[in-house]
Amino acid sequence: MEKILLGHGSGGRIMHTLIRERLAPVFGMETLNDSAVLDICSKGRIAFTTDSYVVSPIFFPGGDIGDLAVFGTVNDLAVSGADPLYISVGFIIEEGFSMDSFERILASMAAAAKRAGVKIVTGDTKVVDKGKGDGIFINTSGIGIVKDGISLGPDKIKPGDQVIVSGAIGRHGISVMAERNGLSFDPPVLSDTAPLNGLVDIMLNVCKDIKMMRDPTRGGVATTLKEMAFESGLCIQIEENMLPVTGGVRGACELLGLDPLYVANEGILLAIVPAESVESLLAAMRDNETGKGAVRIGAVVDPESINKTSGSSAAGTVLLRTAIGGSRVIDMLAGEQLPRIC
Secondary structure: OOEOOHHHHOOOHHHHHHHHHHHHHHHOOOOOOOOOOOOOOOOOEEEEEEEEEOOOOOEEOOEEHHHHHHHHHHHHHHOOOEEEEEEEEEEEEEOOOEHHHHHHHHHHHHHHHHHHOOEEEEEEEEEEOOOOOOOEEEEEEEEEEEOOOOOOOHHHOOOOOEEEEOOOOOHHHHHHHHHHHOOOOOOOOOOOOOOOHHHHHHHHHHOOOOOEEEOOOOOHHHHHHHHHHHHHOOEEEEEHHHOOOOHHHHHHHHHHOOOHHHOOOOOOOEEEEOHHHHHHHHHHHHOOHHHOOOEEEEEEEOHHHHHHHHOOOOOOOEEEEOOOOOEEEEOOOOOOOOOOOO
16 A cells, blocks of 8 residues: 655655645646735635644544545635635645545545635645654645625624524534544434535625624534623523534433533534524525524623623623523633544
């Protein structure tokens, strides 16, 4: 079986052969310069993002590190209100890594880019000594255009705004954890890896006054909601009986002592929207495959209305109203609930 060699990251002939014969044809790269010169004709502001992907295992039910890297980059741009256009990719590969696995990852990335409507235009490859890596790490950066009239941010959020989520939560984290530990569930829990830019386009066509969007990856829905509440200085109140959790994820979390609110996702978004737009947004989202499970899960409330009853400041907090009528504070995890999820 052909393997990745140290020479594949050396800068010499073997590396150039790898790039020209394996990478460039798969991604459709026309030039192999250190930088891509891109013709961006659309009017608007440029959005730029970068991220690194170190998931273990690299192949898991519903996806792999390749499509995870592409979709993760696309989604970071999309929830900022941008149309993703171009992606760079950097590989750090451990010596001895299977060439078959590498080509499988390349094919997955190419398919993901095609699905999301973006182009992989430049990149880099490095190889480290055997034992000094963990198979393969991927770094990506992405560029997109924010069209005129689109402005998202925590400063837009007001009491009365509603919180919606585009689909069931916790699937990616449970999928990776199960594969890593040799666990099986019936039916199997598949990762939700998917591009969100098409869904975001639909949402912004329905309502240009969406206040803020985020994709709740590491740390899950709980951590992302906490970030939104903290950045806005307001209180977010969610309803336990409204949270979309599949039977498989719920059962796995109960078995393993996990809270689905803190489990990673890779193909859903959270949005804070005007109350008058909730129903039209949900209807439009449910017509799209990526948003067919969209639901309202809570609302933004004035911290002062909570302070009067609790006696303590509710600014920047997230409250969960439980199914039995109580409430509890939702905070960020001190560390990782599950390691190496993305």
